[in-house]
Amino acid sequence: MRNLPELMPPQKTQSDEIKGAVHTNIAHESAVRHVTGKALYTDDRIAPADSLHAYVGLASCSRGKVKNMDLSAVRAAPGVVDVVTLADVPGHTDIGPVFPGDPIFVDQEVQFYGQPLFAVAAHSHDAARKAVRLAQIDYQELDADITIEQGLESQSFVRPSHTQARGDIDAALLTSNRNLEGSLQIGGQEQMYLEGQISLAIPDEEGGITLFTSNQNPTEVQKLVAEVLNVSINKVTVDMRRMGGAFGGKETNANQWAVIAALLAQRTGRSVKIRLSRADDITATGKRHHFRNDYKVGFDDQGVINGLAMELSAGCGFSPDLSDAIVDRAMFHSDNAYFLPAAKITGHRVKTNTVSNTAFRGFGGPQGMVAIEGIVDDIARAVGRDPLDVRKDNLYCAQGNRDTTHYGQTIERHILPGLIDQLEQSSNYRQRREAITAFNKENSVLKKGIALTPLKFGISFTVQHLNQAGALIHVYTDGSIQLNHGGTEMGQGLFTKVAQVVATVLQVDIDTILPTSTRTDKVPNTSPTAASSGTDLNGMAAKNAAETIKQRLVDFATEHFQVDATDVRFHNNRIYTSEQHSISFSELVQAAYSHRISLSATGYYRTPKIHYDRASASGRPFFYFANGAAVAEVLVDCLTGEYKVSRVDILQDVGDSINPALDIGQIEGAFIQGMGWLTTEELVWGEDGRLQTNTPASYKIPAIGDTPEIFNVALLENSPNVEATIFHSKAVGEPPLMLGISVWSALRDAIASIANYDLSPVLDTPATPERVLRAITQLQQSKNTDSKADSKAPSKHIDNSMDIDHA
């Protein structure tokens, strides 16, 4: 540029600090755009003229050979321009993210009810949807495994089983004074992001594609599109500004639709948009894995665990997807916060002819954790103690060599004992426990329950190479800044927090920083925004980039103003070279530009310290742990099984929070999502393998009335992360979801009151009113028939036929 822009006179502010520094409650960077409807999601962008709309034809059997696929009526349907099947794919036909197994379209044999068989491109979304229904498909149906039990029976797995073990588990169980065994069925969960799966592919020169997509992993979809189209990666550009929610459901499961849009765009030379209807989205994309966990636990008369043997069997669906890592994480969290002197944790990746299950906030951790929390509750009732006391006695602690996990990582910081004490006090747990016991004695129809459950969640991708990030910062000559990094914004406030980091480093108001779309041509080779790592990784990379620019400006100022580098100070939008002399940030930027100083920089970060040897199942897979605890109180109607959550108190350790308001938002949202997983959100497959709960009319996520009327959420104070994380904060995205376990625990507590807390109810999840009433009925019957002497759970195995609809 020949002329520099005219600078606005600096705005006089009262504040002595920049706006939007770290540790302040700045609003989400898109908040104004959200409330005015001006935030653009992929479907809101004005597509190029003559864009086509794609849709997929879905299989209508759960397993079968495709004998004949007659698409002539589809091709002849009004508005149809192109039809593709697997045979039309020029490059790779499999888009499995880690292991093969995910064909773009059915490869001869249908693997689940709803698997895409083919796709069409038509003049309108409506025309495309109507056309795909005209396909004539003949199947030779084959035996299908729908449930975990059927898959286990067939010994059918998507990946080999794996064990983490320590000590002599058989001896530990044999020598324990007390033993319990049981089995818990844990339901899956649909992500139910409000914005469904969508991609817009725009063809470019040289067979290239520019892709707008709602996707947590722009780099991966870039690579897959290149492989499928058989072009080099540099010809594919992915742009991802924001998602309308993702929760793991767009970590790998957004790729297929992007690839299909790109394929049709390449073939037709026209832009192609694909947007799934809600019912097809829920049918054809993966969910949180459902699990069946079988366990034996040995403990002493005080309820202290000697050994735990647990077999986790995850319903993975038809392909590996991310199931290896998800089941590993479930195994890593089978201890939750408790020391297991001897342990044998085995994870089975069961193959079923259902949609391939995938990432969902917590990534297997919740399914490991809910089992051990149920076990600790059962132990407490078996030894006749308050579950909170038994929890405390089993916590990892520094004394007595009780500080290493069953996979060999040492717990270096014991935050939970103090955190739990603090929450116990602030929630009045003991007084409320007494009041609840009294209430339950007086009331026969309504019963109250309370539970405090802790949380220890490992932070880092367990796949080591994913723990890296990049950033790119441009400073322009008016002092405005563009901020870009590899992380994606899905509502969690990542863009806001990273902008706070850059604002703090450069000491400029956050309004001057524009976070821009995550783009593969700005920051390449990025990791998915997942594993709660978004701010830890990208915040550090952006800090690194900002510091590079800052250093250049310091060097320039040192020379230009003939001062020592130590005299140059960035503060509140100004750069001070002495107590008396300062210039504005934008003035310095212009001077630096005029003196040919680069105002653009990349940044990079990789997580230190982590290592893990899967063969020996030992190492330090996690950089650090996130901790928290929740107390939930519930009220249960013993006539109907209906219940409500009347009060929740949460204390969460987020280190030195970069933005307490956003962190509290993550905690509350995750808690309610975890509560939904364990209460109202029920996935039901028919015997034919068709998912019957595939709309928000049949699959019920929490509504506004489900939020507890008393909902106290606090951040643990004075607890900076001792690891060198971004401004000593801690990850917050996933961990609090598992605090929802307190609700399930409280429901069991309320039900147990029927049998004077001597027996433990069997309550598989989700704990719908129906399951709650069944647990109540079972306990009432056990109370009548059982003598009190046997403290084992009333029935070890529950008839699980309810999970499958026989209607």
Add this chain to the structure above:
Amino acid sequence: MLEFLLNGVPQKVNHCDPNSTLLDHLRTQLNQNGTKEGCASGDCGACTVAVGEISNEVDSETGDQADNSNEDNIHYKSVNACITLLANLHGKHVITVEGLANGEQLHPSQQAMIDCHGSQCGFCTPGFVMSMFVLERNHDSPPNRHEISEALGGNLCRCTGYRPIIDATVQMFDPQLSPSKDRFSEQQSQWLTQLRTMNKEDHVRLVHNDKKYFAPTHLEDLAELMLRHPNARLVAGGTDLALEFTQFLREIDTLIYTGRVADLKRVETTDNELSIGAAATYSEFSPALLAFYPDARELIERIGSRQIRNQGTLGGNIGNASPIGDMPPLLIAMNAQLVLRCGDATRTIAVEDYFVGYKKTLLHASEFIEKIIIPKPAKNSVFRAYKISKRYEDDISASCGAFSLTLKDNRVSGVRIAFGGMAEIPKRALHCEQALLQQPLSSDNIANAARAMSNDYQPISDFRASSEYRLKVSQNMLTRLHLELTHPENEHATRVINHA
């Protein structure tokens, strides 16, 4: 031709598919993309917009309208744009999220959402803001928690856990957030004039390729159209019918809209009975119904969501003959009658006789429901209605039971019990009733009656509930009823929802 106002700007639509929805029109024809599609089935609320209609002041106690046109105003209600037929908007004022701010000045609902950190991913936010806008216009003071749940229960948010949205809904009543100019009041008279002109048209019709749409204003014209088009589908709120377009991709050739027929919107109360026009929405008829049957409140507030109750009609809920509709069991227990019309002829039948099989009714071709007559509850009678579902708000019943008992000398002198979700039609529990009739309300008799219920119903198992649960929870409703009647002072101890 259709005419309506969109954010104060007159819209004329000469050609449109009568099967198309408001949401599709906004997003694909006008590029007004602030209104989002989350489900296209009216279950998530992301597409919520406000629809304003000319209104007299409505007496909230009786539902009677003051007949004074000087009192006209524009009454706004929240609806789901995804299941609102575009054609049904003739003569109405649609406000979308793009129309709330006055220049740079945000509406209090918007500012409060920002201040309370009420948006995360932001996709549900426009819908929430619109539901909040309507709440703000129709309330003078901050709503309580129950009112917030009732108004926003049809808006799903997957990110926040709702706490900040609840806070924002209270905070938007902070006078400091009030805009200096309220254009919705300032421009009302101008908009009223425009809407009145549009509403002078008595015969709105659309013809598009082979599809036809009629929106008559007089009962006689409606009857005549039904005779001329025996295969036409009636559309009232369209909250169920629109799913045929958005979910099942069907096309309907001839649609006749009932929402402009004044006679079908009428709600009248006499000393002995309540008459509800078939096209009166839940929001319109429920004040009058609740004046008769205050104990039906919880159930009515749990039918669909506020958006659905603003559009759905009593005639529609009966007319589509779903076995899981919540109003038919209530109406059967209340011994309500239907007035059916075909041309000039009318006949009256009991609601309980109307349903003859799964989605089959006594209705003849060209015949339609004109109104529903609900008798006043008898002296010494009690009424209760219970709904069981996985989620408290906006869920479909696993079982919905309605109980009407008359007690004389501590004996049951009259009884009508009906259930939805328990059979292929909404159905009376005749064996159960028989076990109670002329008996005192003792625990033993209640247990007998509950046992008898297993002769009344053999419910199905589906994804909402198993057969066993449906039956058991329905039997237990009798126990609950008994507890409530015998321990009225202790009623709160029997219900989770009422418990403080």
